Amino acid sequence: MSERGRLLLFVAGAAGFAALLLWGLAGLPAFGDYRGPYGDVINASAVAQRHLTNMASAINFDYRGFDTLGEEYILFTAVTGLALLLREIRSEIEEAPRDASPNRDASDRSDALRWFGLMLAGFTNLFGLYVVIHAHLTPGGGFQGGAILGTACLLVYLAIGYRAFRTVSPKVLMDFADATGAGGYALIGLGTLLAGGAFLQNMLPLGQTGDLLSAGTVPVINLVVGLEVSGGFILMFAEFLKETRKPSREKDA
Amino acid sequence: MIALQAMAFLLVAAGGTAVALTRDPTRQVLVLALYGLLLSVLFVLLQAPDVALSELAVGSAALPLILLVALAKVRGREHE
Amino acid sequence: MNFLPYVVAAWLFVVGLYGIITSRHLIHLIVCLAVVQSSTYVLLLSIGYRTGAGAPIFANVPPGTPAVDPVVQALALTDIVVGATVTALLLALAVQVHKRRGTLDPNRLRSMRG
């Protein structure tokens, strides 16, 4: 198809598509007029049933926890897929990684910048941890905290360099976090099955609403998700960073 | 509140348009990070702090960073 | 205001698609795909909104206070992580394509044809 032809066909198609979308959307209740019942039922009963205060976490880690299992595995699969797609193939002649030379990282950045970066990374890490563990109480949880933790490790890379990034997030450990995060979620479910409950049934004591240790399995699952997401994000960064090492070698060579 | 929300929606629409229309990939990533920020603000106004936090961490930090790393990998090697 | 959010969602979907079909750079195309995806977040959260209601978190307000729908928020959370992973995978493919061909212009790259 010529570029012009494609654009014309798209305009015609998109007009029809937009008309269909708007026709469908016009059938929705007006904005601000959510009618339930699903969300209202959960808003009304989750605090009493599960002793937690964050309803989104209640849904993600309890009512619809099985969705989240699938979602964790999407991340796990993507990380595995990245390792497959960005693998080093035999035809690419491998030299020793450039950053194995100890001096290189230090020379690029000023001390002040490094310290600032490190501090920022430290704070971000702390913040990430806080977000992870308070999922059932306040906004945040395993996804958000995990993503923040992952980004914090990337800050280490930006501030100091690849080697430091690998030091704070060793590959073996992150592989392990990624695998145990995803597998651990499945194991919690299998555990509830063995204990005679339904898959992922919340069977731990619920505790006092508002406490850090309350809501039964919710904080446990949430921690596992945090492990998976932070491990997964760091591994994703690592796969791409590994890629950037190569062209600079070629250029220098 | 309603006026604020309407403005946020319009800004998001403009932001999304800007992302789609920015042709230079590196500049586009920066616009994307900004767009992620706009989305986060909108989500806060829609009373969805969890989603806002997630979008902030993923949409305006993690994703643009990965994109920049990938762009660094491909930049300057346009040959053939 | 009644239907503005829905129109914005529809607009984001279409404008993202426009970016995709006119794209000259695979990474640019991937980012446009993320714009299409953001349309779904906007739609979901708008559907679950209730005027005057608070966030579905009952830490500082008693249970029973009017709140927006938490279900769409949970769905959007899942959606965001899914979007990030798909973007990363496509990006990896683009990086490899560039390594083989030295270009990311979709007009010069083809899968099998005919």
Next chain:
Amino acid sequence: MSINALPPLPVVLPLSVAALLIATAPRLPRRVIDLLAIATALAVAILCALLLVRSLDGPIVYWFGGWLPRDGIALGISFVIDPFGAGLALLASVLVVASLIFTWHYFDEVGVLFPVLTLTFLGAMAGFSLTGDLFNLFVFFELMSVAAFALTGYKIEEEEALMGAFNFGVTNSIGAFLVLTGIGLLYGRTGALNLAQMGRTLASAPADGLVIGALVLISTGFAVKAALVPFHFWLADAHAVAPTPVCVLFSGVMVELGLYAVLRVYWTVFAGVLAAHEDRLRPLLLAAGSLTVLVGGVMCFAQAHLKRLLAFSTISHMGVFLMGTACLTADGLAGTGLYVLAHGLVKGGLFLAAGILLNRFESVDENVLRGRGKLLPAVGVLFTLGALGLSGLPPFGTWTGKALIEDAAADLGFHGVSVILFLSSALTGGAVLRVCGAVFLGWGHKENEEGKTPKYQEKETKKKYTRTPLVMIVPVGVLFLLALLAGLWPTLKSETVRAAARFENPQGYADGVLEGSAETLLAVGPKQPPPSGFLSSVTATAGAVVLALTALFVRRLPQSLRRNAWRVGHPALAVLRTLHSGYVGDYVVWIIVGVAMLGGLCAWRFG
């Protein structure tokens, strides 16, 4: 743990083992990893078979987290297992077992990654087949996709492979967003995500723009996965380049799952509210199916690249499946079910056989391979058997399915359907038979066409074998044997018709899920296979043989005939080839045009 705890296991077992393999991979020898993966897939197959048998007398409803519905409102996620869902999960696990055994000598350089991705892919397909929740369906759709994208791009040294995976990723992601937008519309109206509950709420008001919009968005979104024309472009690109053991899973079951999702959602959510419109829906779907059959069939016959040829044959068959289900009757659906089962087994076997050729000769191009297959008589026999099975020769299971679809269409007065079905079988079966004649007997002549496809491909195993190892041949034979068995099994047909009647009963489904009540079983009298089905199937196979021989010995035809045929056929084929441009922007445009067209047609028919 009682027998009632079985439903989550077909999903959770492969997922857990996948994580376990990644965590322990550095310490496990390659063979242990392979054996563990094969054992897991086998266990899933056994679990699915158990669930299938138990679901024959009524659906198995399983609530995750123990959240039973209250007052007809679902709080959690449910699996609702019926023979169709369990059967597809079973088919998926059997094909995974076959492809894992076949890869015994494969993928040396990637170690644990291939079995891990295959196992998560299996878990996703099982979850997709068994779930009773619309958003959960979406989650498994994405999990399936992510695993599939990565597997498609395995050959990272080939531009075609990378771009094939890229096109696959972009088009299927857009499909997913269409589905999600449709889910949003339905959620705004019904405030539910459970299929049964949504259907019930929706049925309480007449169909309007929202219902039609949601139907179109969700159907077209899944139709991208199902590769129905004009959403099919990605499929041929991805199948031609993915490793052959992966193609087995793509063509054999993943694509079919796309159609399954459309049907599942239609029959649980939309059937109630659209019941009055069934007569107007039928011709629409039949026309879409016919188009898919013809485009797929013609493009299939026009290919010299064996894997791409098989890929287009899958598209053609998807059209047939759509036509079977378009009847909206139990017979039509049952016929499709049987056909999907047998087709999956036959097509899986054929892809594996193509993998053997690729391994021995480092090419899957018909012209390169011409005559070289004489060294492999056993593979040749198997290949021919597969081609005959593909054309629906009795007693292959493909025959029973096809006959049932023809009857169902004829009952409704659509007699033209048999013609389309004949074309599908003759074109796809004929194309594969032509390849058999060329490769294993050396018949025919090299075409003078410019080589569009790379003649040689990266081979998939480390070394080239001088003898084809048994682990590569046996899975092919077993799959064909199973396809034969599917045609000969005496009660399979009547049970499938019974299950299909239940599948198409939204009322019974909703009562079973939300009230836990026993379903109102409809009395369905299974019919005997009529002789017409037998005859027409044999005719189709004969047509395939004639087409194959014509193509192989085209030079012996009178010159004037050839010239005229060329003058008529060539421009049309050229247009069709140009449309399959390999450019992702074009594919996206076609998706949008397809959505708009279906939307317009639905608005015109129902509005």
